[in-house]
């Protein structure tokens with residue numbers, strides 16, 4: 001068991017952070033010059049830069065470029081210990097968490113476990129649809145995409161071939177829009193050169209959204225521009241369309257339409273990734289409910305930040321959006337508040353989100369940016385999108401590699417990272433061989 005007290009420094013408090021996402025690492029970094037003993041726990045040994053997952057899935061970037069090992073991020077931070085394990089339960093009465101490798105005690109606990117894909121209870125969809133929330137899932141999608149093409153090359157029946165070359169992306173938020181754009185570029189720039197036996201027009205990329213517009217969290221201007229850009233790339237956009245059923249072969253929509261398709265990418269829902277053990281008042285709508293100081297309701301020493309935190313107020317009746325800047329700003333604020341708590345001060349600062357704007361990209365040269373004072377799209381927006389994403393990546397090496405890959409892709413019109421390193425299990429190629 002990892003104990004919360006340290007014999008040599010009895011007053012040293014033990015802070016346990018569960019989750020090394022945007023919120024968790026920001027918090028841990030900002031507490032490096034304190035007397036706290038910090039344990040950062042994550043089920044993976046690396047931080048994932050989720051906004052670029054879709055580029056790994058479409059062969060534009062390597063997986064290593066968007067992940068960064070925690071032990072390298074925190075190399076030199078003497079008050080932090082990293083523990084790779086899965087947290088399974090919280091026992092606040094005895095101030096300990098139960099992990100897959102044993103219990104860990106804490107003085108302060110911060111839950112920064114992010115979010116996971118929400119299938120809204122549809123088990124069949126969960127079994128057959130492809131999510132895009134983690135690096136292994138992005139690699140699954142990349143393998144599946146490439147395997148479908150290898151299989152289609154061997155099929156003579158055009159109807160059957162088309163089923164393997166239909167890619168339906170469900171969810172018209174930034175992830176869905178960006179993924180559909182990347183697939184359309186694959187169709188445009190890769191298929192005609194690398195799959196000579198196929199006609200590129202046989203590949204269909206369809207984006208399906210239940211709402212009457214795309215990019216719901218952004219302005220109408222951004223939503224309309226995204227449709228225009230996607231149409232220019234040849235993506236078939238369907239609004240007001242709801243998936244009712246998918247069994248891995250056939251999609252049934254609520255309006256009665258049916259579509260045969262082997263790959264359905266699900267980016268239509270996320271929910272907080274909570275952990276069992278706290279009282280019923282602490283979790284609502286799959287997020288830990290917190291007060292304005294990010295303290296979990298009903299708890300004294302437990303806090304939540306990022307996607308998993310639901311700070312509900314009159315201004316934000318549904319809680320803050322599940323985006324990286326919220327997680328980072330909450331990490332920053334909580335660091336200041338924890339420093340005060342350690343000193344026995346009670347003048348904690350409440351959390352106020354500074355919304356700096358949002359953006360999404362739709363293939364090369366096209367993006368949309370919403371700032372409070374200016375909404376714009378096109379090439380300039382695309383440059384802004386690229387610059388900000390490069391700057392937000394963790395680690396100089398990753399920034400350099402991503403920059404080089406982007407330049408290579410831009411000038412060669414290539415998607416060079418297309419190895420099927422491990423086959424996707426449910427893929428038809430496995431069934432066929």
Ligand SMILES: Cc1cc2nc3c(=O)[nH]c(=O)nc-3n(C[C@H](O)[C@H](O)[C@H](O)COP(=O)(O)OP(=O)(O)OC[C@H]3O[C@@H](n4cnc5c(N)ncnc54)[C@H](O)[C@@H]3O)c2cc1C
Nearest residue numbers: 019021022023042043050051087113114306307322323324
């Ligand atoms: C495909 C995609 C694209 C996105 N694009 C954008 C974008 O363009 N702009 C933007 O602002 N936001 C974007 N987001 C959202 C953004 O990535 C999240 O809001 C952000 O990552 C939330 O940070 P977090 O710290 O709350 O959690 P996360 O970054 O999700 O990190 C949570 C961490 O907790 C760990 N964890 C979870 N449960 C446990 C457990 N039980 N035990 C141990 N470890 C655990 C996970 O391994 C993970 O490392 C995107 C998300 C996705 C999936």
